[in-house]
Amino acid sequence: MARNRSQVPTDWVTRAADEAIRHAGEGKPVTCASGASPSGPVHLGNLREFLTVHFVADELRRRGVEVRHLHSWDDYDRFRKVPAGVPAEWSEHIGRPLSSVPDPWECHASWAEHFKAPLREALAEMGVEMQEVSQTEMYRAGTYREQVLLAIRERAQVETILSRYRTKKAEDEAEADPAEDLSRFPYKPYCRSCGRDTVTVTSYDDATTDLAYTCNACGDSYVTNVATQDEGKLVWKVDWPMRWSFEGVDFEPGGADHATPGSSYTVGKDVVKIFGATAPSFVAYGFVGFAGMQKMSSSSGGVPTAADALRILEPAILRWLYVRRAPKQTFDIDFGPEVVRLYDEWDALTKKAGNPEKRDVAVLAWERASATAAVQLPIAKVRVPFRTLSSVADVTAGSAALISQVVSHVGFPHDDVADLEPRLAKAMQWTHEFVPAEDRTTVRDSPATERIAALTEQESGWIRLLLDGLADLGAELDQDAVTTLVYGVPKLAHGLSVEDAPTDEVKADQKSFFKLLYNLLVDADRGPRLPTLVVALGTEKVRSLLTN
Known part of the structure; x- marks a missing residue:
């Protein structure tokens, strides 16, 4: 290549x-x-x-x-x-x-x-x-x-070099013969008895290459021949x-x-x-730090590993985090809400990389991250924005089949759930593990009867227009059609068509209508995009939650 x-x-x-x-x-x-x-x-x-x-x-x-x-x-x-x-x-x-x-x-x-x-x-x-x-x-x-024996023969020269860089020298160091200072011997054996490196070299014979030592842990003493036995390592x-x-x-x-x-x-x-x-x-x-990883599990002490990161980041994206910066630059890897922005940034760069005229250092980093000289890193056959997948995973409680169904309806048709991998699994894991409970979307189990009973005439009219519109769309909801309907309900209430530009009064009503829907569907003032939420729940579920 x-x-x-x-x-x-x-x-x-x-x-x-x-x-x-x-x-x-x-x-x-x-x-x-x-x-x-x-x-x-x-x-x-x-x-x-x-x-x-x-x-x-x-x-x-x-x-x-x-x-x-x-x-x-x-x-x-x-x-x-x-x-x-x-x-x-x-x-x-x-x-x-x-x-x-x-x-x-x-x-x-x-x-x-x-x-x-x-x-x-x-x-x-x-x-x-x-x-x-x-x-x-x-x-x-x-x-x-051979290299060990060379280092030992030249230990005086080795020690001269090492001592040159020491910031704190012993008072008698200048008088000590580097070749005879066994405390700074360049080779250290592991104790033949207990296997530890807690040894003190007591003598070395240049002629025979016999090295004697005493273990400070077990107290045993031995002689190892460096030319014939391999029981230690260089410092x-x-x-x-x-x-x-x-x-x-x-x-x-x-x-x-x-x-x-x-x-x-x-x-x-x-x-x-x-x-x-x-x-x-x-x-x-430089240093690599971590953020948003309070729940990141790993083998010890909660320190995130590559395996941990790959549960939520596509392999190419994890590679990209390291290659896009010069090594001396420090950076943090954030496993919190920043993950959504990271995927968006990667997708935007992927789109840019498709245009040969826009090839620059950023695109070069994308190329290095997305493939090696030998292999292409795995990418989804149908690439759905991570924020969409995570939103749908949140609303559908992480059912891959249901996510796949909803994603098809919100503008990303595909033949099989596998067409969404590996990103789908990453989004499901991230939503499950890293979205705080207070930020998750919890769909109501039953209608908010008291709130529905207290609807104003205007609010009741909005609900009727929405449900009638959903009935007209049929069982298979389309994301674009639902988006037009949700944003169009306040327009219709003012005698406009869904295609008309919203007036300032309509814009104000849209905000109130959206908050009402969130209250009635997920018991919150905000949540995932309403059209996506409506498509994910389906007409019958929406109707059951908006009426007593």
């Missing part, structure tokens, strides 16, 4: 892809890397790590460049704390690799796998393909053994640049905190030279 680049507007993805090619060398394969620790739910903030790399790799594929999206699971990181909702006895696993901690929910092989699985499914739904690497497997297989600020070299990484993003003075990327740019490589091109990404 190579494209004529002279016709493509330039965005942050274009620029990052150009930088990745420059790093790799023109005509050479490109490696774009992401990384994450599966220590808990991979929330929507973490998702930026994956999608930033995905969009750059996908741009390169569109150009015909050989590229891989390599994702490292840092599942060899230590388990740091027991989160809320997890049995207190899991504290015994603190200090062990995430891949060695049991899954307290007993649905996956380990703690790490429990949090990887839902993210994999969500990424697949969004069209993200990546080559996954487990750091547990890499270290335990001895894959990095983070050495591990990351080591992997850049080993994997030949050309592009990798990171949180804005990674690019500050003394942070991982800043230090890594110098450390990676020890491994004979250069740091990849880098973009820092």
